[in-house]
Amino acid sequence: MLVIAKLNYLRIAPRKVRLVTDMIRKKKIEEAQNILNFTIKKAAKPLLKLLKTAVADAHHNFQLDPDNLYISKITVDEGPKLKRWRPRSRGMAREIQKKTSHLTLVLDEITSGPSKFSEGKLRRAEKKVKKAKKVKKPAFVKVPAGKGKKEKEVKEIPGIEKPKLRPETETSKPKTTRGIKRIFRRKAF
Numbered sequence: 001m002l003v004i005a006k007l008n009y010l011r012i013a014p015r016k017v018r019l020v021t022d023m024i025r026k027k028k029i030e031e032a033q034n035i036l037n038f039t040i041k042k043a044a045k046p047l048l049k050l051l052k053t054a055v056a057d058a059h060h061n062f063q064l065d066p067d068n069l070y071i072s073k074i075t076v077d078e079g080p081k082l083k084r085w086r087p088r089s090r091g092m093a094r095e096i097q098k099k100t101s102h103l104t105l106v107l108d109e110i111t112s113g114p115s116k117f118s119e120g121k122l123r124r125a126e127k128k129v130k131k132a133k134k135v136k137k138p139a140f141v142k143v144p145a146g147k148g149k150k151e152k153e154v155k156e157i158p159g160i161e162k163p164k165l166r167p168e169t170e171t172s173k174p175k176t177t178r179g180i181k182r183i184f185r186r187k188a189f
Contacts, residue, residue, distance in 0.1 A: 001058075001062050001064060001108070001109060002072070002106055002107070002108055003054055003057055003058040003061075003062060003064070003069075003106070003107040003108075004054075004104065004105070004106050004107075005050055005051075005053050005054035005057060005104075005105045005107075006102070006103065006104050006105070007046060007050045007102070007103040007105075008079065008102045008103075009079055009080075009100050009102070010043075010046055010079070010100060010101045010102070010103060011098070011100055012042055012043050012046075012099075012100075012101060013099040013101065014076045014077065014078050014079075014099065014101040016041070016042070016043055017043040017047070017076045017101050017103065018076050019041065019043070020036070020039060020041050020043040020044050020047055021043075021047065021074045021075075021076055021103075023035055023039065024036065024047070024051075024071055024074065025071060025073075025074055026070065026071060026072070027070065027071055028069070028070045028110075029051070029055055029066055029067075029069045029070065029071070029107070030067070032051060032071055033048065033051060033052075036048040036051065046103075047103070050103060050105055051071075051105065054105050054107050055069065055107070058107055064109060068109050068110050069107045069108070069109060069110070070107070070108060070110055071105065071106070071107060072106050072107065072108035073104075073105075073106040074103070074104070074105050074106070075103070075104045076101050076102070076103055077101065077102045077103075077104070078099070078100075078101060078102070079099070079100030079101050079102045080100055081097040081098065081099050081100065082097070082098035082100070083095055083096070083097060083098075084096045084097075084098060
């Protein structure tokens with residue numbers, strides 16, 4: 001059951017409110033309240049009030065347990081701007097925009113058991129486990145010996161890769177022209 005609560009015309013810029021809403025998105029109610037109580041941002045207080053309102057609505061109107069709720073969606077939209085004017089130098093005036101924001105908070109119940117989306121992930125994980133359980137039999141590899149020695153058969157253990165040897169590359173030295181080392185390119189004078 002979705003519970004929706006809205007707060008319109010909040011006199012804080014949406015950019016600043018989004019900093020706080022990002023912290024509580026997809027959190028349980030109790031955890032979100034703790035975060036908002038200890039956040040030192042102006043937007044935290046109205047958000048906490050909105051969250052408490054949504055929880056009270058869920059409990060009173062839909063008889064939902066507050067311990068079983070989480071914030072499924074929270075959006076901050078731009079509201080109308082209040083336009084004011086400020087005197088500037090040489091007789092000019094500049095506009096000041098006092099921004100407002102609209103908040104929408106959606107609470108949802110925590111469902112027990114797998115949902116239709118997580119069932120597919122569960123099946124894929126089970127297939128991976130089955131593939132991992134199939135153990136390869138150790139193979140025997142012939143190791144070439146030096147002069148006068150016999151070849152040996154060594155057991156190769158699956159899952160452990162042998163280190164690959166890389167050919168050594170020559171390190172490039174900085175070019176020396178006229179007794180000066182050239183570290184970076186310069187235009188010729």
